[in-house]
Amino acid sequence: MQESETGLRARLVDAGVDLLAREGVQALTLREIARRAGVSHGAPRRYFPTHLELLSAIARRGFDELGRRATAATGEGAASPREQIGALGRAYLEFALDNRGMYELMFRHDLLESRHLGLRDTSLPLFARLVDLVARARPGADARLVAGALWANLHGVAQLWGWGSLQLATGAEDFGRLLRSALDAHLGPEEA
Structure with missing residues (x-):
């Protein structure tokens, strides 16, 4: 058959x-x-x-998995927007560090740039979720810009942690403190 x-x-x-x-x-x-x-x-x-179309289909699997993890991380309705952003950030970093090859492929500019591949349609909803949470955590702020800066920060943490550079520079044993620092930098200090 x-x-x-x-x-x-x-x-x-x-x-x-x-x-x-x-x-x-x-x-x-x-x-x-x-x-x-x-x-x-x-x-x-x-x-x-084209080779790019196959690579895009492979990367789409990564975005689907990251989306599932993001949904699971932010699915706790009682959590504050900031707590949900923290959970989303942790899920993002864990995915990036557990799936380094996939993570690298997912954010290749040539795949995301090509509109006919449709990969942006898979990636942008994740960013929209972050924008929504930032808007609720920081009313009055330009949520897209704050979310973009936070995402860039998380992406940098993922890359530098994966290379071992942040552990060396900061002495941190896990990325939890770096994640909290990124949230404080972009959302303001957490209220006690």
Whole structure:
């Protein structure tokens, strides 16, 4: 029985996700993904006309997982907006550090920039959630700018922590204090 087009597409993406987790972004060639999916090296082109389209489909899986984690982290209705932002920030940092190759792929400019790939449609709702929480935590502030600065700060923490630089520079043993400092810097000190 012949595999459905949807099934083969999913198998190619699954192979890419697995390859990314095991060997990193540099290993994501069409030929290697096809080999691991058990298909001819030309098969991916039938389902993903460009390499960027396949990479985008793989990155979309990362955004879906990050979205699930964000929903779980902020799903506690009784928590204040600031507490939800803290939980969202922790989920973001944990995802970035647990999935370094995927995280790197997800934020590749060439994938996000290409409007026809639709990856921005997957990533922007996560940012919108942060903007909404910031608007509730800091009424009157330009929530998009504050959220953007906070996101940039978290992205930097993820990168520098992953490289070991922040541990060396700050002596911190986990990123919790850095996360609290980022929240204080962008939202103001937490009220006691």
